Amino acid sequence: MSSTTFDIARGADAPSPARGRKASLSRDTAAGYAFLSPWLVGFVLLTAFPMVASLYLAFTDYDLFRPPQWVGLENFQALFADRRFITSAKVTAVYVLVGTPIKLAAALAVAMLLNMKHRGQGGYRSVFYAPSLIGASVSVAIVWKAMFIDNGIVDRIQQFFGLPAGGWVGDPSRTMPMMILLAVWTFGAPMVIFLAGLKQVPAELYEAASVDGAGAVRKFLKITLPMLSPVLFFNLLLETINAFQVFSSAFIISGGTGGPADSTLFYTLYLYIKGFAQFDMGYASAMAWVLVVVVGAITAVLFRTSKGWVHYSGDSR
Template sequence: MTLTAEAPTTGSSTAPHSAARKRRKRAEALAGFAFLSPWLLGFVLLTAGPMLASLYLAFTNYNLFAPPQWVGLENFQRLFDDPNYLQAWKVTGTYVLLGTPIKLISALAVAMLLNNAFSGKGFYRSSFYAPSLIGASVSIAIVWKAMFIDNGIVDRLQQVFGFEAGGWVGDPSRTMPMLILLTVWQFGAPMVIFLAGLKQVPTELYEAAAVDGAGPWRKFRQITLPMLSPVIFFNLLLETIHAFQIFASAFIISNGTGGPARSTLFYTLYLYFRGFQDFQMGYASAMAWVLVLVVGAITLVFFRSSKFWVHYSGEGK
């Protein structure tokens, strides 16, 4: 019997396949970047670029009519010597600390009511969500202002019920409650999120709690709140960030002045005054970056503290 040795297999046959795979991967990558290019251009030109420009301007003296002059930390030092700046933080902080919890509590309460089975609940869900579709637009702020001015609808109603006559728009002690009522009225978005979270709570938990003799408050405290904690965290974070960004309603209701008696001088409104009325763009940029840092720090605190009170299903705790 004659034995013949087979020729060793070389890598020459696999080389074309490897090159073809590389060309295909390169073509797929180029196609991916081509589809991403509109977003990338928008991000660079409309977001990242202006942010970097404002960061540079925060360290300069710039009034739009002359080249910026480098002043270092002077703008940041001026912030804490500016009484209007401190008032803007006071007004904004009050709005965030009062408006956000009241809005979320109202949204959760209505969501729990709508979670029950009753006829026509689809209509009620749409009705409660409708104000959030409108958003904090200029038209809504104008209507809200017309309701709360002297001899407006609210003024007439409070006179009917025996309260002192007078509009809320010109009263410094009432402008903040008026704006908080406006944001609470638009609780539809967090309400829908709460409602979706309530649908995910197993009914078996409530049935077992009822067998143990738990009442409504105990069920809410020991079942509903822990199961909804991820949704509460999401809504709390989102609404807090939105509250820091209030501008349109305060601008319209105060006629662009921040009055009466600086009671509506919100942070973003004062930033607008400095940047687009006084043309102190460097100072306004410094204000903007302080706001970014404060909101970022609050967001970090929320995420760090969430491990103590946010419970996710499937956690081994």
């Protein structure tokens, strides 16, 4: 065999660089999926499958004890004829529309205070963030309820200052402010995000505004808010979605009934009552998917409108 023929034969058997890169990429892909497999299994079993199952159950009559019976759109039609469903939607809407802006305003105000240079800055940050570490848990809801009942600490403070006495828990006109106060009290997470955003605002902008004679209000409106708009949008989106999902605090404070007079009948609480107290799982599944659609629509609107007021670094608008 000639040397030329031997070289050609040896070259045909040798792996090409492209084939080696492809094999390496396949090994990396397999390794990536292997590391992702616990999350993928959990997502399929704990999220994707329950969502598909609930979508099917939304079109059935199912009480957890008998096989589901297909009823089509009857559950969705029954929603808007249900007085308590309408009430739960209104209660949740008030909580979202009033509580979320107040919580974000408090978080931004405290973040701006903490952004100033002073002694013990780290300690103050820890103190303000501490309530968010606990969150709206069952224990916090129990303490909150004890504070606002008749002859509780809030009632005693009211009596001390000569204000009308009486607990907030049993007063339908005061339960919503009480729930909003509980939400605002845990403003630590958005506060930290606002504080991180404030650290990124160039000091030169404030110095230039001071030279031009701008006051504190003008600096806030013309510099701070525009520069914080991406952070504000993120917090607004996140807190709006979280507000729609409030459950544990309403369950504990109302005793699982939504009282008094359905003033704490939040949407998720009524969903729980229908599904796990009255065992109408088909109806509860329909409620769940209505909530998914509403939250998805609000999210889409926020993203669409953000083009007019959210300004990113390097944006030419």
